[in-house]
Amino acid sequence: MSDVTRPAQRAPLVGEAEVVVVGGGPGxxxxxxxxxxxxxxxxxxxxxxxxxxxxxxxxxxxxMPNHLDGRRLDSGAFATWCDALAALGGLLPDGRTFNPEVAKLAAEQICLEAGVELLYHASFDVPQMIGERIDALLFHSKSGPVAVRGAMLVDCTGDADLAARAGCPCEYGREADGLTQPMTANFDVAGVDTARMPNRGALNELYLAAKEAGRLRCPRENCLWFKAVEPGRIHFNTTRVVCHDATDVRSLSAAEMESRRQILDYLRWLRAEVPGFEECWLVSIGMHIGVRESRRVRGLAYLTRAEVEAYAKFADGICRCNYPIDIHNPLGAGTELVHFPPGEWYEIPYGCLVPQRVDNLLVGGRPISVDHAVHSSMRVMPPACTVGQAAGAAAALALRANCPPAALDGRAVKAELVRQGVWLVDGDAQRGAGGAMKDTSSAATRLTA
Ligand SMILES: Cc1cc2nc3c(=O)[nH]c(=O)nc-3n(C[C@H](O)[C@H](O)[C@H](O)COP(=O)(O)OP(=O)(O)OC[C@H]3O[C@@H](n4cnc5c(N)ncnc54)[C@H](O)[C@@H]3O)c2cc1C
Structure with a gap:
């Protein structure tokens, strides 16, 4: 096979804004x-x-829970999303289990209400650089190549696609060997007689017996499931695809196929061997395999496991997190879960969101400048959303101050987030937004993400 040179093509400018965010996940x-x-x-x-x-x-x-004293630490944009989800009937009273279709509606609604313009069906391709500055972004779209221009850009692709292609230094996977946490295709089954369903321990015993006998081929050490919003529907976060690369199209394709092979094994096993699942049917498979980890940028600051295990706090801490270190074994069975003591948390400093080398770019969501272990904790959706909020707020502040994000004082970003209702300062006055909620975290924190 020989490579092909892409011919130069005009890309019409289809969007322009002060701040352009690429990627519409929690971040x-x-x-x-x-x-x-x-x-x-x-x-x-x-x-x-x-x-x-x-x-x-x-x-x-x-x-996943990121709570302190029974209150949500992510009391800004994430709480706004949850409130909209709840108002549309898509969030259970536990504050965590949601209907994914309603989550789409709620996310779009809160963006439109905030005046955010949305462009869908456009996949980021490459940046056009002028020196150290991104001048325009080129996307693949249904109309062919299109361009978008922004004074400030925020990379929220989860994989740091934009930062990497703009030439920012990135890391990949764990420090020792570059391996990442496994991928998992999530799937749901309905028609489960939950009254007859075994408890977690008993279900795991059945799982291990089927694995031992070769009837179920999945490297995971147990079977991880959650109740879904609808009665009789069970959500499985349990396939495990190791040693694949989410940023390589062939490897990602192979991972999708391996995950579906595992799902077929799970379905056969559930129907044949697990009480309550005899009549169940498959209702959904994530349309994209779940990617826990790929690239992480190297930024102005770099947060390490030793620091978070010492509950590091920073004058420019823009997100508080106490979800455990949660590392699914990149090579096969086993999950390392390290909880923080009750009442403790660590903070992510602003510099972790500022990639090196490019002047008008920030990173939000999971691929920030932290090590493999810290990433395993902050990657869950509530803090990923707050980290995104910080990156967006910083982009706006940098624009107003007419300076690159690297020159911004992170304490100003923190102050802006406090103004937006994020709980970053102690005292009840700052705890308001997002509201108090019942802390049901103990049960869920024993589970993994
Ligand atoms: C299997 C699995 C189980 C998990 N379990 C839990 C859990 O139980 N609870 C929990 O809270 N968290 C869980 N997490 C973690 C959490 O889901 C993610 O870490 C979090 O969603 C990260 O948010 P993000 O916005 O950074 O990235 P993502 O959620 O990955 O969003 C990235 C967005 O960018 C878009 N995008 C990507 N590339 C491009 C491109 N080139 N051009 C345009 N758009 C692009 C994507 O389509 C997507 O919308 C789990 C993750 C996985 C993979």
Whole structure:
């Protein structure tokens, strides 16, 4: 096989805004709202026809807890999304289990209400650079190649596609060998007689017996499931595809196929061997395999496992997190889960969102400048959304100050987030937005994401 040179093509400019956010997952949603609330004109560009990222396209559910004293730490954009979900009847009273279709509606609604312009079905391709500055972004679309221009850009693609192609230094996977956490295709079955369903321990015993006998081929050490919003529907986050690369099209394709082979094994096993599942049927598979980890940018700051295990706090801390370190073994069975003590949390400093080398770019969501272990904690949807909100707010502030994000004082970003209702300062006055909620975290934190 020999490579092909792409001919030069004109790309019509289909969008222009002060802040352009690429990717509409939890991070992109946060970024769009953060920038809009900080007064910027915002365009969000997403490759699919809806928002939500892993929460919708990846079928990931529920929102993992990131709480302190029974209160949601992510009291800004994430709380706004949850409130909209609840108002549309798409969120259970536990505050975590949601209907993914309603999550799409809620995410779009809150963006439009905030004045964010949305462009769907446009997949980011390459940036056009002028020196260290991104001048325009080129996308693949149904109309062919199109261009978008923004004074400030926020990369919320989850994989740091924009930062990497703009030449920002990135890391991939864990430090020792570059391997990433496994991918997982999430799937749901309906028609389950939940009254007869075994408890977690008993179901795991059945799972391990089927694995031992070779009837179910999946490297995971247990079977991970959650109740869905609808009665009789069970959500499985349990396939495990190791040693594949989410940024390589052939490897990603192979991962999708391997995950579906595993789903077929699971379905046969559930129907044949698990009480309550005899009459179940498959109702959904995430339309994109779940990607836990790929690239992470190297930014102005870099947060390490040692720092978060010492509960590091920063004057420019833009997100508080105490979801455990949660590393699914990149090579096969086993999951490392390290909880933070009750009442403790760590903070992510602003510099982790500012990639090196490019002057008008920030990164939001999961691919920020942290190590493999810290990433395994902050990647869950609530903090990923707050990190996005911080990146969006910073983009707007940098624009107003006419300076690159690297020159911005991170304490100003923190102050803007506090103004937007994010709980970053102690005291009840700052705890308001997002509201108090019942802390049901203990049960869920024993589970993994
Ligand atoms: C299997 C699995 C299980 C998980 N379980 C949980 C859980 O139970 N609870 C929890 O809270 N978290 C969980 N997580 C973590 C969480 O879902 C993700 O880490 C989180 O969604 C990250 O948000 P993000 O916005 O950074 O990225 P994503 O959610 O991946 O969103 C990225 C967005 O960018 C778009 N995009 C990507 N590339 C391009 C491009 N080139 N051009 C245009 N658009 C692009 C995508 O379509 C997507 O909408 C899980 C993750 C996985 C993979």
């Amino acid at each position: 992109g949603l946060g970024a769009a709202l953060g920038a809009a609330q900080a007064g910027a004109q915002v365009l969000l560009v997403e490759r699919y026809g809806f928002l939500g990222g892993m929460a919708t396209a990846g079928g990931v559910n529920p929102f």
